[in-house]
Amino acid sequence: MQAWTVALASTLLFASSAGAATEMATLAVPGMTCGACPITVHMALSRVPGVEKVRVEPADKEVIVRFNDQKTQVGALLRATRDAGYPAHVVTPSMHANGR
Numbered sequence: 695m696q697a698w699t700v701a702l703a704s705t706l707l708f709a710s711s712a713g714a715a716t717e718m719a720t721l722a723v724p725g726m727t728c729g730a731c732p733i734t735v736h737m738a739l740s741r742v743p744g745v746e747k748v749r750v751e752p753a754d755k756e757v758i759v760r761f762n763d764q765k766t767q768v769g770a771l772l773r774a775t776r777d778a779g780y781p782a783h784v785v786t787p788s789m790h791a792n793g794r
């Protein structure tokens with residue numbers, strides 16, 4: 695086996711042993727303007743299969759979502775808030791959040 699093959703194999707092994715399934719995304723939801731909005735947004739996101747945790751920050755008009763990237767994607771989260779009447783966009787690119 696050549697060196698690069700070993701390196702590749704160990705990288706793949708590391709990735710799978712680390713799980714690489716949980717991701718975090720921060721969504722900006724500018725339409726959250728009153729006290730009831732965060733509840734609606736929270737409910738919409740919680741219903742998406744694969745979403746593990748939703749934290750709404752009403753003061754920042756942001757939502758932080760932890761989800762299983764094998765079961766759902768950021769696009770589905772954005773669709774869920776939009777369907778609930780709250781178009782959103784991603785503030786930070788989703789990143790791996792293992793070990794947090």
Ligand SMILES: [Cu+2]
Pocket residue numbers: 726727728729730731732
């Ligand atoms: Cu409202």
